[in-house]
Amino acid sequence: MRIGTGHRVLHLWSLSEDVVVEHRANGAMVVRGRWGAEWIDRPVPAVREALRRMELGPVLLANVETGKRGGGGPGRERAGQGTGQGRKPGPGQKQGPGQGPGEGRGRRRSDGPDQGRLIMMRVVGRLSHLIVRTLGVDDLRGPLLSVSPVARTGSFVPAPLPEETPVRLPADAVLTPWRSGFTLERADARYRVVLHRPEAVWVLGMLAWPVTPEAASAGLPLPREMTREILAYLAAAEMLAPAGERAGLRVG
Template sequence: MIPAPEDAPLRLHHLWSLHEDTAVGWDEEGQALLLSGPQGTERIEAPASVVAEALHRMEMGPIRLANLLPPPDASHPAAGDTRHAGQDGYTAVLSVLRDISHLVIRTLSMEDLKGPVLSVVPARRTARFVPAAVPPQRTVGLRAGVTITVRGNAFWLESRTLEHRVEIHRPEAMWVVSLLAWPTTPDALVEVAPLPAELTLAILAHLAGAGMTVTGP
């Protein structure tokens, strides 16, 4: 089990990156960003500077969106305006990422671990991902037809009927997957999994949001 000091909050990080075969660049006029990949080219007209910065960083690897926005300076008389501007920037980035979600990889990480826990990877152009919390006492299990394969140093969960694949980076996520082989409940998972409850539920939410699970009564 992952040890954590009782007085230290668990720090989960939600990271964003572009699919590895996506290239980001400006058009000839320097007015629009072009995201090019095997599925074609997406064009983002006159992106805000924070949007362009986010996409260029995501091309290089996973980022925390919060790191793009400067923290408000509470001692400055315009601190409230800074917070408002930061929120507007965050909203602008999220709006663009929703439009290109078929190119966006979502990764769950934890500060105390070395490396990410799992990643949700879009497999179709229609892919849309949002972590999905499962009610604590509803039964949940792996969806029929989901297969687990080994590629390199990672396990992959996928199905021909689903719009996402899930890459398992660490054993903590695989523990949760193995417990879903039989119908259980989130409450029971928290009791059995040798992990902090917040991490267990975050892993489950990512698996559910990717369609890898089915929920019963």
Template sequence: MVVIPPPEESPLRLHHLWSLREDTAVGWDEEGQALLLSGPQGTERIEAPTTVVAEALHRMELGPIRLANLLQPKDGAAAGQDSYTVVLSVLRAISHLVIRTLSLEDLKGPVLSVVPAGRTARFAMARVPSQRRVRLRPNVTITVQGNAFLLECGALEHRVQIHRPEAMWVVSLLAWPTTPDALVEVAPLPAELTLAILGHLAGAGMTVAAG
């Protein structure tokens, strides 16, 4: 399995969104020099954050954002890319607090969200080779949580919230061993969306190799 960074956009208008766990509060320390991220797992301290890092975290506290929206065209492409790199570095350091959401630009809401469940949780979207047979991890449970389905497994450090039928179609097809190519052929979805859903499920550990 090859780990790849998710693209910011695509012709299908897939969006990769970032937010903080709902139980995480963001605030400044008493000197106003460091950001404190507080939650049930303790407090993370980010010393002397740049303006764009502070803005990103405050906005992520309120809900999912596209990191590309933080880039300032007036600063030039190089400066914007530098800011983007700095933000990504901070988010990787606090990845156990960061929710990753896949969305479509169709005003119907998010497709799925990968939620960290452990302090050492590290998520990266994964690309499964086109002919590799995979299936849903056998001990993954599927329950209803509000308006979403929740996939979880005690051995994993992420949960996956399924917000839309498109993601559930892919999950249901993974009940039996299949390949990404077969999923693309069978699922009634654009190929890129099918593979993005699979990539998030695989990155969260919800799939295993099948013989």
């Protein structure tokens, strides 16, 4: 997404610092984190490359080469307990993308969906409780904010907020100085937010009072798209409340 300064807002992905990726002799990958191990059986090249890059730091998944012709292989995944991934479909069940032995054969590269990317995003989605999501800008000044899961059930999905709906900080939000920025936490939230740059803190300051996304965008010296994306990340991280709720901000 382009912002008013001519720069682009970036949605980046990385593995949490405590996550380790293991490679088995049979080709499987095991992703280990604080909540146990996640298995990926016969990962397609796009999955291997995405996890390799995400181990190194925040990456733009759109830049990962997927090998569109069938995604590089059948790519069955088994991620987490009870997910059903990596098993053959039972009677009456349809095979998912990339599960059939002939998936992608006979297609030209320009035909049909990018199966490798579909499989990659499905695997990444199942690993969301092990992934840090970062909002950045391609201006070489570092990320705006990052969101880390602190619960196994975390599944971070940012989405634009209604422009006319007022929101504010929840009553139990706690802001704490951290290195060169701040952390934002709540007792019952499944995420922890790190505010890396002043722009993110400016948006947070607007939320001490009820404010609509439209008013917040108009009241800050920031590109409107940047303000909206910051609000979307804060909302997905469970750091916003309807304006009718009592709000407050404790500084740790």
